[in-house]
Amino acid sequence: GENVEQHPSTLSVQEGDSAVIKCTYSDSASNYFPWYKQELGKGPQLIIDIRSNVGEKKDQRIAVTLNKTAKHFSLHITETQPEDSAVYFCAASNQRYTGNQFYFGTGTSLTVIP
Amino acid sequence: SAVISQKPSRDICQRGTSLTIQCQVDSQVTMMFWYRQQPGQSLTLIATANQGSEATYESGFVIDKFPISRPNLTFSTLTVSNMSPEDSSIYLCSVGGGGNQPQHFGDGTRLSIL
Numbered sequence: 001g002e003n004v005e006q007h008p009s010t011l012s013v014q015e016g017d018s019a020v021i022k023c024t025y026s027d028s029a030s031n032y033f034p035w036y037k038q039e040l041g042k043g044p045q046l047i048i049d050i051r052s053n054v055g056e057k058k059d060q061r062i063a064v065t066l067n068k069t070a071k072h073f074s075l076h077i078t079e080t081q082p083e084d085s086a087v088y089f090c091a092a093s094n095q096r097y098t099g100n101q102f103y104f105g106t107g108t109s110l111t112v113i114p
Numbered sequence: 115s116a117v118i119s120q121k122p123s124r125d126i127c128q129r130g131t132s133l134t135i136q137c138q139v140d141s142q143v144t145m146m147f148w149y150r151q152q153p154g155q156s157l158t159l160i161a162t163a164n165q166g167s168e169a170t171y172e173s174g175f176v177i178d179k180f181p182i183s184r185p186n187l188t189f190s191t192l193t194v195s196n197m198s199p200e201d202s203s204i205y206l207c208s209v210g211g212g213g214n215q216p217q218h219f220g221d222g223t224r225l226s227i228l
Contacts, residue, residue, distance in 0.1 A: 031214070046115075051214050095211070095214045
């Protein structure tokens with residue numbers, strides 16, 4: 001099955017700086033890669049996703065890059081703000097088949113220091 | 115995206131008892147998923163619940179411990195049976211996935227076993 005590794009496990013940045021979280025996956029059949037943000041007391045919320053036919057996607061201060069050859073993808077947050085502090089999870093899935101499992105990384109606890 | 119409501123949001127239970135967690139979605143969905151998130155950990159899939167059929171359990175999870183019902187296309191329950199302190203976790207319901215679409219999560223049930 002798929003194995004998703006995520007680094008770093010914790011990350012502290014000064015407000016206004018950039019944050020980068022990296023994930024690797026093992027199954028070359030995976031073709032869909034969402035990122036989730038989980039705030040304290042809440043469930044994971046989708047913040048951005050990327051499909052395997054795209055190398056990069058951006059949504060305001062958030063961007064995701066995908067390198068299919070190397071089997072890794074990264075989340076980039078620019079101009080970080082205190083409200084970006086949360087736990088972030090990457091995931092990988094083979095979405096060719098309905099209901100295929102999402103495999104989650106181990107999470108990154110991001111702290112943005114005002 | 116679908117709005118997912120879970121009940122209860124949290125509970126404290128005595129060991130040896132059972133608790134049923136409810137998941138209600140505001141639209142009809144084919145597949146619903148139940149995850150466990152142990153403290154500070156990632157999401158682990160317990161089972162996939164299709165309406166009208168038996169739930170499919172992942173390795174390490176059994177129906178006797180985690181019975182699931184899926185009576186219609188908007189509702190599911192997960193029961194945590196004969197609870198022990200090791201069952202203290204967040205239990206999350208999700209829907210979606212398939213066709214390069216994300217899964218969407220409820221806010222979870224925070225369960226503590228004394």
